[in-house]
Amino acid sequence: MAAETARQRLAPLAEEDTLSLGERAYRRLRESIVQGMLPAGRKISERSIATELGISAQPVREALRRLEQDGMVVTLPRRGTVVAEVGPAQLGELGRIRAALEGVACALAAERIDADSLASLAVILKRMTAGTEAGDTEALDEANEEFHALIHRATGNLFLIRSLGSLRAYDHLGRHRAIGSTPRDLPKALAEHRGIVAALRRHDPALAEARMRHHILRSLVTNGVLPPPPRPMRRP
Amino acid sequence: MAAETARQRLAPLAEEDTLSLGERAYRRLRESIVQGMLPAGRKISERSIATELGISAQPVREALRRLEQDGMVVTLPRRGTVVAEVGPAQLGELGRIRAALEGVACALAAERIDADSLASLAVILKRMTAGTEAGDTEALDEANEEFHALIHRATGNLFLIRSLGSLRAYDHLGRHRAIGSTPRDLPKALAEHRGIVAALRRHDPALAEARMRHHILRSLVTNGVLPPPPRPMRRP
DNA sequence: CATGGACAACTGCCATAGCAGTTGGCAGCG
DNA sequence: CGCTGCCAACTGCTATGGCAGTTGTCCATG
Numbered sequence: 001m002a003a004e005t006a007r008q009r010l011a012p013l014a015e016e017d018t019l020s021l022g023e024r025a026y027r028r029l030r031e032s033i034v035q036g037m038l039p040a041g042r043k044i045s046e047r048s049i050a051t052e053l054g055i056s057a058q059p060v061r062e063a064l065r066r067l068e069q070d071g072m073v074v075t076l077p078r079r080g081t082v083v084a085e086v087g088p089a090q091l092g093e094l095g096r097i098r099a100a101l102e103g104v105a106c107a108l109a110a111e112r113i114d115a116d117s118l119a120s121l122a123v124i125l126k127r128m129t130a131g132t133e134a135g136d137t138e139a140l141d142e143a144n145e146e147f148h149a150l151i152h153r154a155t156g157n158l159f160l161i162r163s164l165g166s167l168r169a170y171d172h173l174g175r176h177r178a179i180g181s182t183p184r185d186l187p188k189a190l191a192e193h194r195g196i197v198a199a200l201r202r203h204d205p206a207l208a209e210a211r212m213r214h215h216i217l218r219s220l221v222t223n224g225v226l227p228p229p230p231r232p233m234r235r236p
Numbered sequence: 237m238a239a240e241t242a243r244q245r246l247a248p249l250a251e252e253d254t255l256s257l258g259e260r261a262y263r264r265l266r267e268s269i270v271q272g273m274l275p276a277g278r279k280i281s282e283r284s285i286a287t288e289l290g291i292s293a294q295p296v297r298e299a300l301r302r303l304e305q306d307g308m309v310v311t312l313p314r315r316g317t318v319v320a321e322v323g324p325a326q327l328g329e330l331g332r333i334r335a336a337l338e339g340v341a342c343a344l345a346a347e348r349i350d351a352d353s354l355a356s357l358a359v360i361l362k363r364m365t366a367g368t369e370a371g372d373t374e375a376l377d378e379a380n381e382e383f384h385a386l387i388h389r390a391t392g393n394l395f396l397i398r399s400l401g402s403l404r405a406y407d408h409l410g411r412h413r414a415i416g417s418t419p420r421d422l423p424k425a426l427a428e429h430r431g432i433v434a435a436l437r438r439h440d441p442a443l444a445e446a447r448m449r450h451h452i453l454r455s456l457v458t459n460g461v462l463p464p465p466p467r468p469m470r471r472p
Numbered sequence: 473c474a475t476g477g478a479c480a481a482c483t484g485c486c487a488t489a490g491c492a493g494t495t496g497g498c499a500g501c502g
Numbered sequence: 503c504g505c506t507g508c509c510a511a512c513t514g515c516t517a518t519g520g521c522a523g524t525t526g527t528c529c530a531t532g
Binding site: 281 | 482483484485
């Protein structure tokens, strides 16, 4: 079959940033994948992507190698590179992996988080409270993003930051897969976020880890990417 | 200061494999880092590494970008790339991360492992038993490697396999850092391995996860990369 | 002696060109 | 009509060359 699949071309890279072309291509491609364009199975050729982005093939190639390491594309040598299939099952697995990783991240953060970060978290919590009352899911998503990113950075662990960045990308993919508005339990999420901050403020790694892990797993369940708890979940 | 640090050159890449040069350079460099040559702080220039390996600079560059994603090197744009500092503290963090990841891997494996893999694990257990009685640490290390790699593969999750591959590399680094023979508790490790296989055979994800995580954390403690449990560890 | 500035020797980064292996289709033979 | 073999158009992969930014050294100047 020919490539008749009405492919929407990628806009050329804006030269707004000072980042390397390889880095920009990496982010752009990852974004394009989780946003839904470039669906699973789509063939990605270094040259075509390069011309669409208005750059050379080398940076694209680097980006593809990194995406391959993230598991978002698979490439058969001398055959081609395609967007990896990420079915509901694998999405669930990645969610469980993310839950575990967010857990240790939260534990590490609890050990070394400073007053400034705690203050920032308090501010984010206020925004979350307002957003929950107003039902502003968009603002909530943004605050949620900052919330977790801040905790990740608080660990000071680059490996954790990078891995969780990739994993959260998959989370976005899951939301885009679910047609329409995904179900959420706003008040419960807010309470959990409060509990996590409380544990962080107490510098209690074990408690922080348990609460964070529970929070992620529960949100995955209400979002439908994980089935209801096959065995009674631990109460935090 | 000049580069007078008696640098031992890397042997050119053998063309034994059919792997791409970039992949081979990636593995070679990672190996060289965890083995102790290319110590932390060593400057790594694409060109010099390329000439030492007898290849071009492009594959080396890809390898460096991937190593950067693993956190093993850091590169300042237009300034240079150096081997990342991985102190005892970060080694401990990475260990805790690995414990969590090995845990979920073991849980996933428990859900879907087949009879063949279980049989292979039984064979490995026998080798471990023999090695423990004979005190053959080298054979034990090899068996241990296969043991965990087999469980990783049993999950069928590429992200898990890749991440744990990188993490285990850091584990080797920890052993090479510790001068002389690192302390180990062979009988205890054997018993834990048996318990893990039993949980896998029972297809009990929660039990398998708890046991695997405990196993990793304990081995990290006896190896000295983690301090003795600051708070009472859960009994599996 | 101290200081500043220019030049050379790096560095990472990117574009171009071409290699070898794979695939799809089409002509030609049975 | 069906099958085989070849050829062109891909693919990923690597080498080469060169650009721009950084650094360290050395000489000239105060």
